[in-house]
Amino acid sequence: MTDMRLPLYQRLRDDMLARIAAGEWAPGTAIPTEAELTKHYGVAMGTLRRAVDTLVQDGLMERSQGRGTFIRRPNFDGSLFRFFRHVDDKGERRVPTGRVLTRREEVASSGVANALGLSKNDPVIYLERVRQIEGRNIFHERIWLSTSRFAPLLAIAPADFGNLLYPFYEEQCGQLIGAAQETLSVDTADQDTAKVLDIAPGQPVIMIERIAKGYDGTPLEYRRSTGDAQPFRYRIDIS
Incomplete structure (x- = not known):
């Protein structure tokens, strides 16, 4: 429910986020024009x-520029590729593929429940996954999802999960x-x-x-990605 004590522009922002989270505005697509939105919301252009x-x-x-405003789909692999550099013999960066090894339902531990905003012992879906380059395991991933939001995944065999999980969540669970x-x-x-690595x-x-998190800030996935420390590099430019 919208908090009417908030400034109008912030209530407008929250409503837009709700429309994205509900799938009304899909990532990668343009939102309606400013003229359409000011008419829809009945607000001034400056507020919008x-x-x-x-x-x-x-x-x-x-x-x-010249095309409009679009819902951005973030690049969530940035941290892995920024800190772990995997290159071939020519020095070109290699991007790992993903494979789900295990999918099961279990009860949430206190740590998982806290991360996902659940109660301890609430049902969650657990995924064990590896990221590979040319058949070699580079990352070991443990993933937890709320069963209430991701129940359709329980009917899908681990081998049938997509290489990229976030588009797969969107396609299968909305x-x-x-x-x-x-x-x-x-x-x-x-x-x-x-053993995995x-x-x-x-x-x-x-x-x-x-x-x-979802576009509305709701925690949706808790993930632990683990990689060998040997290829790990941290770099920061200070000026």
């Missing part, structure tokens, strides 16, 4: 533009991922990760924990 400006600044929309929060940490490989148990690994 301020609402759209906040969505552009948040990276949820982008303006294209759930759109619009933003994510990531935390990077150093850990050691447990038995399962060591073909490294020794206890060897240093880099873990990227991600909470992916």
Whole structure:
């Protein structure tokens, strides 16, 4: 329910986010024109533009000169490819493919429940996944999703999951991922990760924990991506 105490432009912004989250405005498509939106909402042009400006600044929309304003589909592999550099003999970057190994339903641990905004022991779908380059496992991923939002995935065999999960979520469950929060940490490989990555148990690994959210800010996916620390590189330019 809209909080009428909020400024009008912010209420407008929230309504636009709700339309995106509901699938009314799909990622990659243009929103209606400013004239159409001011008429629809009954607001001044300045109010509308301020609402759209906040969505552009948040990276949820982008303006294209002469074409309009579009719903942006974020690149969620950026962190993996920014920190883990995998190149071929010619020095060209290689992009891993994804394969789901396991899909099952379980009860949420306290950590998973907290990440997804659920109650402990609520049902969740667990996915175990690997990212590969030329058949070699590069990342070991553990993923949790709320069963209430992603129930159709329980009827799909692991081998039939798409290479890119976020478009697959959208296609199969109508759930759109619009933003994510990531935390990077150093850990050691447990038995399962060591086996998947073909490294020794206890060897240093880099873990990227991600909470992916819908366009309305609802937590939708909790993911832990683990990779061998050997190819990990961190670079920042300071000026």
